[in-house]
Amino acid sequence: MEKQQCLLNDIVYDILSRMPVKSLIRFRCVSKSFGSTITDPKFIATHLNQAISLSNNNNSTHNGYLLYTPHPSSPDIEEELHTVVYNTDHSLTEVSSFEIPYVLGGANIVAFCNGLLCLTNNSEKNLADQSLYLWNPSIKMFKIVPTQFPDHLSVSGVTFGFAHQNNDFKILRLVCFASGGAEAQVYTLEYKFMEKV
Amino acid sequence: MSNTSENPNPSSSSAKMTLKTSDNELFEVEEAVAMKFCTVKQYFEDEKDSDVAARGSTTVIPLPNVHSAVLTMLISYGKKLPQSNAVADNHEEEETKKKERKKYEQGLLKNLMPGELLDLISAANYLDFKEGLEFFNQALADHIQNKSVEYVRKFFGIKNDYEPHEEEKYREEYAWAFEGIECWLIGELKQFMAKTKTLDIAGTLLGIKPALIVASFSVRGLNSLDSNILKPEMIAPGENILAAWINAIGPTGLDSNT
Numbered sequence: 001m002e003k004q005q006c007l008l009n010d011i012v013y014d015i016l017s018r019m020p021v022k023s024l025i026r027f028r029c030v031s032k033s034f035g036s037t038i039t040d041p042k043f044i045a046t047h048l049n050q051a052i053s054l055s056n057n058n059n060s061t062h063n064g065y066l067l068y069t070p071h072p073s074s075p076d077i078e079e080e081l082h083t084v085v086y087n088t089d090h091s092l093t094e095v096s097s098f099e100i101p102y103v104l105g106g107a108n109i110v111a112f113c114n115g116l117l118c119l120t121n122n123s124e125k126n127l128a129d130q131s132l133y134l135w136n137p138s139i140k141m142f143k144i145v146p147t148q149f150p151d152h153l154s155v156s157g158v159t160f161g162f163a164h165q166n167n168d169f170k171i172l173r174l175v176c177f178a179s180g181g182a183e184a185q186v187y188t189l190e191y192k193f194m195e196k197v
Numbered sequence: 198m199s200n201t202s203e204n205p206n207p208s209s210s211s212a213k214m215t216l217k218t219s220d221n222e223l224f225e226v227e228e229a230v231a232m233k234f235c236t237v238k239q240y241f242e243d244e245k246d247s248d249v250a251a252r253g254s255t256t257v258i259p260l261p262n263v264h265s266a267v268l269t270m271l272i273s274y275g276k277k278l279p280q281s282n283a284v285a286d287n288h289e290e291e292e293t294k295k296k297e298r299k300k301y302e303q304g305l306l307k308n309l310m311p312g313e314l315l316d317l318i319s320a321a322n323y324l325d326f327k328e329g330l331e332f333f334n335q336a337l338a339d340h341i342q343n344k345s346v347e348y349v350r351k352f353f354g355i356k357n358d359y360e361p362h363e364e365e366k367y368r369e370e371y372a373w374a375f376e377g378i379e380c381w382l383i384g385e386l387k388q389f390m391a392k393t394k395t396l397d398i399a400g401t402l403l404g405i406k407p408a409l410i411v412a413s414f415s416v417r418g419l420n421s422l423d424s425n426i427l428k429p430e431m432i433a434p435g436e437n438i439l440a441a442w443i444n445a446i447g448p449t450g451l452d453s454n455t
Binding site (some may be wrong): 007008010011012014015016018019020022023025026027028029030031032033034140 | 235315318319322334335337338341342343345346349350353355356357358359364367368371373375376
């Protein structure tokens, strides 16, 4: 019986790693054990790798695209993000679509990594209104990155990536001071603050 | 019986192996297919090394954890896989074979009960049949992904250890993840249709008022096919009930009933 339970656990683990995110979120409440498996970072990494290899098998020509439909002039129409596949007969097949949360409306997408998007609305003239966001459309959650904006600062570039060594995401921001000089700032998700590099 | 004689050229299609299942059935399998079951391959290679004198005699490989019905399906799936010893096909032939395989796979899955999938996965795991495991795991994942939480609990025999208020809170917070999934009742009915159940007789109840009436459209008399049956064996209250019927005639009298 013990061995059977072990085997069942292995099967469950494998099957969960093949499921879409929506199903995983739902199955977190099957039991506490399911919940802890699904939120375990090792499982998340396995799930990501599985998704990448599955998509590589199906789509060997890497023809997936991200389409962004903004409506800056009409705030009533919701902005959406669509993932599509470009087929050989020049048609598009929609894979999934996400509504952009209201707070992020008007923000520009800066970078994309492992299913997360980094957005910024640097276009705001008032420095205090400029912000940086991390958005995971699959689980419909986003996070505001706490940033410091001392006076006379302008941002020239932001990028975002995943550091395998610490199993963490990092945002790199280059800033220029009006008084001259520039510096790079790194924000790590784990530590939640910006530090000068 | 079969010739598992030492074959210097293992890719020859005439080499066969005998596998014995848990219910003592013997299967003669081409070596190329049997070698996809790494457990079998390991056993075969161990046998080769251990006893030189045994070569030339029939070797039966025991598979005490695999039932014949399951092995039949795994072997038939193994046969459809591209053989490692096959001559390289040109691109067109490869595409045709791929399409054939996809069609075969779809047909196979259509006739499978979800419970059988678990048996197949366990057996493929025991046999270390990588391609089979990949295929059946994916099939089970595809089957489960749109099901409800209750279905998953029932399917894997998992007990819910969350407090009701915890679960309620979670469901509210992530309501979007619970939309558009198959109602667990439909899933239950589908599974129930394929199984038989036993009934416990509660006994005769007296003094029920008002007495129950059989609906005018329900059967209450002689069976038209077998006049030895004077009245229904079982009767239950309600309308629009999904019920059993004898094999000879379906409920609508049409040639096919789904």
